[in-house]
Amino acid sequence: MKTLERNLMKGNEALAEAAIRAGCKCFFGYPITPQTELAAYMAKRMNKAGGVFLQAESEIAAINMVLGAASTGVRAMTSSSSPGLSLKSEGISYLAGSDVPAVIINVQRGGPGLGGIQPSQADYWQATKAMGHGDFHILVFAPASVQEMVDMVVKAFDKADQYRVPAMILADGLLGQMMEPVSFPEINANAHDKSGWAANGHGKSRQHHIINSLYLKPDELEDSVTERFRRYDTIKAEETDAELYLTEDCDILLCAFGATARVVKSAVNEARAQGIKAGLFRPKTLWPFPVKEINEAAKNAKKLLSVEMSMGQMIDDIRLAINCSKPVEFYGRTGGVIPTPAEVLAEIKKVGGAE
Amino acid sequence: MAVVFERPKSLLDVPLHYCPGCTHGIVHRLICEVLDEMGIEGDTIGVCPVGCSVMAYDYFGCDMIEAPHGRAPAVATGVKRTNPDKFVFTYQGDGDLAAIGTAETVHSATRGENIVIIFINNTIYGMTGGQMAPTTLPGQVTQTTPFGRDPQLAGYPVRVCEMLSTLTGTAYAHRVAVDTVPHIRETKKAIRKAFENQKAKKGFSIVEVLSTCPTNWGLTPTEAIKRLQDEMIPYYPLGVYKDTTEEEGNK
Numbered sequence: 031m032k033t034l035e036r037n038l039m040k041g042n043e044a045l046a047e048a049a050i051r052a053g054c055k056c057f058f059g060y061p062i063t064p065q066t067e068l069a070a071y072m073a074k075r076m077n078k079a080g081g082v083f084l085q086a087e088s089e090i091a092a093i094n095m096v097l098g099a100a101s102t103g104v105r106a107m108t109s110s111s112s113p114g115l116s117l118k119s120e121g122i123s124y125l126a127g128s129d130v131p132a133v134i135i136n137v138q139r140g141g142p143g144l145g146g147i148q149p150s151q152a153d154y155w156q157a158t159k160a161m162g163h164g165d166f167h168i169l170v171f172a173p174a175s176v177q178e179m180v181d182m183v184v185k186a187f188d189k190a191d192q193y194r195v196p197a198m199i200l201a202d203g204l205l206g207q208m209m210e211p212v213s214f215p216e217i218n219a220n221a222h223d224k225s226g227w228a229a230n231g232h233g234k235s236r237q238h239h240i241i242n243s244l245y246l247k248p249d250e251l252e253d254s255v256t257e258r259f260r261r262y263d264t265i266k267a268e269e270t271d272a273e274l275y276l277t278e279d280c281d282i283l284l285c286a287f288g289a290t291a292r293v294v295k296s297a298v299n300e301a302r303a304q305g306i307k308a309g310l311f312r313p314k315t316l317w318p319f320p321v322k323e324i325n326e327a328a329k330n331a332k333k334l335l336s337v338e339m340s341m342g343q344m345i346d347d348i349r350l351a352i353n354c355s356k357p358v359e360f361y362g363r364t365g366g367v368i369p370t371p372a373e374v375l376a377e378i379k380k381v382g383g384a385e
Numbered sequence: 386m387a388v389v390f391e392r393p394k395s396l397l398d399v400p401l402h403y404c405p406g407c408t409h410g411i412v413h414r415l416i417c418e419v420l421d422e423m424g425i426e427g428d429t430i431g432v433c434p435v436g437c438s439v440m441a442y443d444y445f446g447c448d449m450i451e452a453p454h455g456r457a458p459a460v461a462t463g464v465k466r467t468n469p470d471k472f473v474f475t476y477q478g479d480g481d482l483a484a485i486g487t488a489e490t491v492h493s494a495t496r497g498e499n500i501v502i503i504f505i506n507n508t509i510y511g512m513t514g515g516q517m518a519p520t521t522l523p524g525q526v527t528q529t530t531p532f533g534r535d536p537q538l539a540g541y542p543v544r545v546c547e548m549l550s551t552l553t554g555t556a557y558a559h560r561v562a563v564d565t566v567p568h569i570r571e572t573k574k575a576i577r578k579a580f581e582n583q584k585a586k587k588g589f590s591i592v593e594v595l596s597t598c599p600t601n602w603g604l605t606p607t608e609a610i611k612r613l614q615d616e617m618i619p620y621y622p623l624g625v626y627k628d629t630t631e632e633e634g635n636k
Contacts, residue, residue, distance in 0.1 A: 056467050082466045086459065087492035094456035094489070098463025101450045102430065106463065124453050229448035229464075231471045234427035240442045242451040 036213050041176045042067035042206040045109070045135055045199065048183040050075055051217045054133070055104045056082035058095035062111045063147045064203035065137035069109065089114040093121030093134070100125070100132040101241040103228030105187055109135030111203070112153050113144060115161075122196055123162025127243030129227070129258070131190035133183065134168075134198045137206035140366040148366025149203035151288060154343035157200050158317040165255050167262055169197035169269070170316040172287040176210035178314075184217055189269060191222035193261050200316060202339065204289040204368065262318075271314040272323035276302065280309030282378060283331035285324070285348050285358075286338065287313050290369065294337050297374035308378055316344070321351040334358040335381055337374055339367075393417035395426040395446035402440060404511075406599040406606025408563045409437060412505060413444055415573045416474070419580055420447065429472040430464050432457040434481035437511040441476050455486025458493035461500045472583055474501040480510045483519040483543045490549070497554035497588040501579040504545060507596040508617065515601030519543045522620055527601075542620065546593050550627035556588035558626040562595035564613045568623075578630075587630045595621055 039047070046068045049057070057076055059069040069085065076083035082099070086092035092108045099106040110118060115136050125132055138153050140146035157170045169189055171182040179201060186197035229239045245251035273291075276298060277283060286294040291312040301308035311327040313320050328334060334356055336345040342360040349358050361377040363369045392398065396417035403409045420426045429447040433439055435454035442449035452460040457475035465473040482490050482504050493500065509527055510516040516529040520542045524533040534542075546558040557579060561572040572594055579590035595617050597609035604612060 056463070058463065084462070084466060087488050090456065091459040091462075091489050091492065094453060094459035095463035095466070097452070097456075098432070098450065098460035098465075099467040100463070101460070102464055102468050104467045106467070120453055121456070128451070229430055229450050230468060231428045231430060232448055238446055239448045240451070241449070242442060244439060244451055 036211045038209050039176060039212050040067055040207065040209050041179050041201065042137065043071045044176045044212050045179050045183055045201070046071040046075065048180040048214065049107050049133065049187070050079050050081065051214055052184045052187045053105045054081065054107045054187065056084070056099045056106045058084050058086050058092040058099075058106070058108050060086050060089045060092050060110065060114060062114045064139055064206050065109050065111045065135065067206070068135065068137070089117035090120065093118040096132045097121055097125055097128070097130060100130045101128070101228070102230040103224035105191070107133040107135070109137065111137045111139045112141050112150065115153060115156065119156075119162040122168065123164050123166065124243050125196045126162070126166035126168060127164060128241045129194040130196075130241060131194050132196050133186045133190055134196060136198060136200050138200065138202040140364065146366040147203065149289060149368060150339050150364065150366055151202055151290060152340040152343065152364060153200065154316065154338070154340060157198055158319070158347070161198070166258065167195070167317050169193070169195055169265065170200050171197065172200050172314060172316050173205060174288055174291045174312065176205065176208060176212045179205060180212055180214060182314075184215070191224070193265055195261070195265075200288070202289050266318040269315060270318050270320035270323060272320035272327070273310070273312040273314060274323065274327045275310040275312065277309035277311060277327040279307055279330060281307040281330075281332050282382065283309050283311055283328050283334045284374070284378070285311045285334055285336045285344065287316060287344065290337055290339050293369055293371055294374055296371035297378060300371060300375050301378050306378060319347045319351055324348065324351045328352055328356065331356065333382055335377065336360050337369060337377070338362045339369070340364050393421045395420040397444055397446050399443055401444065403437065404600040406597065406609060407437070408596040409505065411563045411569060412503065412572070412594050412596065413441065415569070415576050416476070416503060417445065418573060419577045422577070423580060423584070425472050425580070428470070429474065430468070432461045432464070432473070432475040434475070434477040435512075436478035436481050438476055438478060438505065439512065455481050455484070456489055457481065458486065458489040458498070458500070458502065462493055462496070462498050465498060465500050469499070472501075472580060474503060474580070476503045477505070478511070479504070479506045479508065479518040479520040483545050491552070494549045494589045494591070495552045495554040497556065499583055499586055499588055501583055502591040503576065504591055504593045505596045506545070506593055506621065507598040508542075509598050509601050511598050511601055520545075522616060544621060546591065546626040549591060554589055555591070555627050556629050557582050557590040558593070559591070559628070560593040560595065560621060560623050560626065562613060562618060562623055564595070564610045582630050585630070595623070
């Protein structure tokens with residue numbers, strides 16, 4: 031497969047290929063629908079690419095293998111789908127608490143519990159608010175196309191290394207299973223110097239390195255957490271990203287991410303064709319949430335409408351971001367049901383876009 | 386004047402936090418003697434458990450990683466698979482290895498991961514104040530078995546070396562103890578052999594060390610050693626349970 035050639039690829043496979051090209055040296059995973067093609071692709075490709083593929087005995091083992099590999103300074107990745115992320119949450123908290131960068135893929139399916147295997151966005155809260163116990167965040171990227179999955183994996187590895195934080199690609203079963211043309215950019219995998227912390231054997235040439243999240247003295251733990259939150263402040267200032275579509279003059283601003291945003295974009299286009307001034311705000315980073323971008327997008331809007339494949343989770347961040355200065359309505363489908371453009375258009379008209 | 390006894394160089398010169406009479410210190414020392422003798426401190430990455438030895442990273446001079454509870458073999462797998470030329474060992478207690486981390490232990494063994502596991506079996510959870518461990522003996526009183534472990538209620542203790550020796554992937558499983566000088570010397574030989582196995586890429590090696598916990602057993606250090614001999618060794622017989630690393634008749 032040549033660089034810049036356009037290939038028809040499934041989202042899950044494109045994620046894997048992009049990771050390898052971004053310098054990911056190992057993948058540890060466990061089978062779960064609807065992300066299994068990613069692991070299968072890695073099994074075929076990773077060893078040939080000079081890396082390590084290993085099927086772990088559990089999601090828990092997989093994320094801890096990532097912790098081990100990434101602690102030595104190697105680019106490491108795991109992937110799963112919603113129920114698996116609950117199991118990985120322990121390890122992700124340790125990665126965050128130990129300042130170890132790694133990339134985690136969540137190809138979401140319906141929940142809670144075993145839920146279903148159809149697309150969902152109901153892990154928004156988990157990914158952005160509580161990806162494990164304790165005071166921490168992870169970077170969360172939300173692709174809306176197979177091409178964006180590729181681009182965001184590359185970026186996720188880079189930003190994870192830059193800030194020494196775990197980064198997540200929050201996709202869904204629709205994107206994972208969908209085939210689209212995709213090209214792989216010439217990847218210039220930014221080399222980040224990890225020699226100051228990586229535990230890869232000191233060769234008697236430096237002090238020993240300790241990868242650790244345990245601080246038994248409260249003031250030391252507080253110092254560690256507050257130092258990390260200063261890094262989060264930089265991330266919030268530098269790394270937010272969003273697409274603003276027809277927002278300049280919009281009366282009603284729709285807000286959606288991932289696969290849902292594509293459905294919503296169709297509805298916005300249809301609304302415009304019918305004379306309704308609708309626009310779309312699509313966050314590409316969910317944490318940090320693009321606060322200044324949404325305020326820019328919403329500056330002329332009278333109402334906002336969040337459309338999600340859940341019972342309404344991102345809507346909390348929208349209200350906070352605009353400081354509840356305008357009404358924010360919600361339309362969502364859950365359990366694996368995908369909203370249609372017609373449903374969204376009807377909702378646009380219902381909440382007042384047609385006035 | 387000739388030096389006849391000194392601290393191993395890879396055992397850092399810091400105060401140990403372990404209780405008086407606890408045998409963790411002996412095992413730490415033996416590992417460090419082996420690292421020194423093999424000259425591999427700079428090429429070794431150790432993985433700590435959760436439990437009394439959670440802070441072992443402060444004592445070992447090699448690079449160290451602190452794993453979540455029970456996950457040390459998975460962490461070690463990630464390290465070793467991406468750094469096959471480095472030495473990787475885990476140091477784990479009985480709760481960590483044989484309860485919450487059973488899956489990680491069994492599967493790293495059955496995969497034949499080329500790592501060393503040092504397993505401290507003292508039949509109790511020490512760090513949390515003396516609760517029942519997977520290796521707690523029938524009748525043993527702990528915080529959570531206040532009337533003695535009743536197998537009808539709490540099940541039976543796990544014999545780890547016996548269990549792991551059934552797996553094809555296990556190369557070397559040896560149970561030792563640190564109650565007497567001869568046993569301590571035997572323990573060091575076993576640890577050395579485990580690291581030599583890794584050097585020769587022979588696969589998964591586990592050294593189970595019967596140890597004491599005077600504090601949570603409610604015994605003096607001397608009484609604790611006696612309990613190890615009188616009660617633990619009969620239930621957990623010492624010896625080599627599996628060794629595929631040498632031709633024949635190694636036992």
